[in-house]
Amino acid sequence: MKLSPSFNRSLWVFHVNSGSCNGCDIEIVAALCPRYDPERFGIKLVGSPRHADVLLVTGPVTHQMRDRVRRVYDQMASPKVVMCIGTCGQSGGVFYDSYNLDGPLDQVIPVDVYVPGCAPRPEAIIYGVVQAIAKLERLERSVK
């Protein structure tokens, strides 16, 4: 896999809700609003996983969503990054030990960056994206 230097200046984001309570989704939308203006860094929300470089997953992965999350991940063109937004995707959060959870997320798809919080603040999500960029830069150096 070859990463060009322009990759991390143009991250297109796709958001998938794997059974979240909508708290994290609202915070993602808040992070994309003009107040924080992530378009400065080339970050853009796209409508199709085929266009995306970063997959934002919110929520604990419910049984129904397990295959869908997996399929969305497979539909993305590599190179790709997965970010897990919110505590649910890491431990189950308030849904911990629930009967219909197939999560945490990293048992379904490989996760690169975790953003904990219930719900995480927009600043935390942007910090997570910065961590994703840093990770991409590390990958880029190791490829060279």
Added chain:
Amino acid sequence: MSSLLVTIAGVILVTIFGIIAGLFLMGVDRICAARMQMRQGPPLIQPFIDIRKLLSKDSQVPANAIPSLFNAAPIVAFASAVTVLFYLPLGSILPVGTPLPMVGEYGDLILIMYLLTVPALAMVAGGFASGSPYASVGAQREMVTMIAYEFPLAIAIIAIAWRLAVAGLVMPFSVNTLAANPIWTVVGPIGIIGCILLLIVLAWVTPAELSRIPCDTPEAETELCGGLLVEYSGRNLALFSLSMAAKLVAMAGLAVLLFLPWNISPLIGISGIGAAGADLVFFLLKVIVVMFFSVTLVRVVMARFRINTVVSLYWGWLTTIGLIGMFLIILDGSMSLGGCLS
């Protein structure tokens, strides 16, 4: 033989110019839109970064797509969008003669009108070939939008060409005739009102032709997940973006040719290569102005139309405005002929 070499060199130069100018215009568009929303906006070179990133990504072909058509559509779209630029005057560089001695002579406005539909048709073919319900709905909407905006566009072009023919100019559809005789200097006071109406029509056709908000119903990110382009990724998506960029230059260039064909070099009194360069810069400025008013301003101010609103707007309102404009121009032409009304 040498003219063949010049043509090939000219084609390559115009293609590179189209790509760079188109992506530059998209950058200007994004910055202007961001400033209007009180944002800082992306850097000017962001579209170039996006294209470079897309080219470095994998191109996926869905399992139930038709791979040949799916992969050919972006190439056809890009090639036809760039071909329009061969027939448009870029500043004082007219298509006949330099730099394309073998291509430009055979083209006129009618060819440009047909070539402008080819990228959209290629997108429709690609959308149907990708085997996704979202893409199919997007392709159907693109066809409907195309049917809707072609008629007002044709009215605007034909009315102007007719008026030039009445003024005694041979080959009124020729690009050179239009570039040498600005319509405003040909028509009388009634015709000027008609021309203003046609200018409004053309300004409204531009966002539909480029499928930008408020006429981006075929792509509709929030309802159709990208519509026609939903299954495209990597190189194919980059080619579609480049064809969009070239089409932006072509549509704005067409508006410039029809309504603002003046050059700056006679005013400041330079000639030769310097004049061509100055005119090219002036052409880009005119294109930016056209794009700002007909694409950027409209897309920031408005929300997306439903597909039936698109049709009723273009077939109802804009066709009516266009027909009134054409009627005024015909009136003006008959008066200048000393016809029935004088």
